[in-house]
Amino acid sequence: MYRNFKKKHPGKALKGMLWSTIRSSTIEMYKKAAKDLKEYDSEAYKWIEKAPRPMHWCKAYFSPHTKCVMIVNNLCEPFNSHILEARDEPIISLLQKARELMMERIQKRKAAMTRYPHSTGPLIRKIIEDRIEESFQWFPQFNGIDGYQVKCPTNSQFAVNLKKKSYTCRIWELSGLPCTHAIAAIKQTENDPHEMIAEFHYKRLFLQVYNNVLKPISSQLLWPESSTLQLDLPMSTVQPGRPKKARK
Numbered sequence: 001m002y003r004n005f006k007k008k009h010p011g012k013a014l015k016g017m018l019w020s021t022i023r024s025s026t027i028e029m030y031k032k033a034a035k036d037l038k039e040y041d042s043e044a045y046k047w048i049e050k051a052p053r054p055m056h057w058c059k060a061y062f063s064p065h066t067k068c069v070m071i072v073n074n075l076c077e078p079f080n081s082h083i084l085e086a087r088d089e090p091i092i093s094l095l096q097k098a099r100e101l102m103m104e105r106i107q108k109r110k111a112a113m114t115r116y117p118h119s120t121g122p123l124i125r126k127i128i129e130d131r132i133e134e135s136f137q138w139f140p141q142f143n144g145i146d147g148y149q150v151k152c153p154t155n156s157q158f159a160v161n162l163k164k165k166s167y168t169c170r171i172w173e174l175s176g177l178p179c180t181h182a183i184a185a186i187k188q189t190e191n192d193p194h195e196m197i198a199e200f201h202y203k204r205l206f207l208q209v210y211n212n213v214l215k216p217i218s219s220q221l222l223w224p225e226s227s228t229l230q231l232d233l234p235m236s237t238v239q240p241g242r243p244k245k246a247r248k
């Protein structure tokens with residue numbers, strides 16, 4: 001999205017403002033960020049208005065069901081580079097190679113995570129550690145039962161309810177990980193922020209997923225013979241615009 005945006009609206013300031021709208025975790029924050037952009041550059045704001053609806057690219061509109069706040073992913077690029085060797089093979093060989101690569105990858109990731117000594121993965125631990133560090137800038141005020149009002153010196157303020165696990169910035173709801181404000185409140189209790197995360201982020205669930213391994217298969221010699229009509233090989237032609245194997 002930014003690549004298209006910057007063709008007409010380049011510059012560091014606009015880039016920051018566009019990202020602020022994208023990263024807004026509540027609709028109110030999104031509206032404020034969009035208003036700031038409109039005041040700074042009305043043409044850039046018009047571009048956003050014409051873009052697909054924010055439910056497709058702004059965190060504020062994401063469902064809390066998936067516990068994922070990824071707004072950029074480069075899944076296609078690693079996948080393509082991973083299957084690079086196999087890409088110009090005929091379909092069956094390509095699938096066989098892709099299958100072997102997946103088998104190896106699943107095994108390696110499962111083995112590495114089994115050895116990992118903590119109950120959550122390294123990335124999740126790093127996020128929580130960073131937020132614990134940041135949480136020193138936030139000051140929680142307890143209401144005596146279940147709520148905290150969490151403030152920072154720049155006058156930002158969020159309401160946190162640890163029992164209901166509700167935080168007005170919505171980061172916990174969306175990601176399943178306590179936000180910096182929630183951590184500031186959690187630190188006032190006996191709880192460990194590393195243990196206040198959604199089930200999805202625990203190592204036990206990761207290993208459960210990676211227990212679904214690919215089954216080994218024998219060579220074609222041992223495959224059962226098919227009684228259906230044998231197909232002739234297709235005519236081989238070089239396709240126009242075929243993706244190049246050599247990469248920069």
Ligand SMILES: [Zn+2]
Pocket residue numbers: 158167168169170171172179180181182
């Ligand atoms: Zn928060």
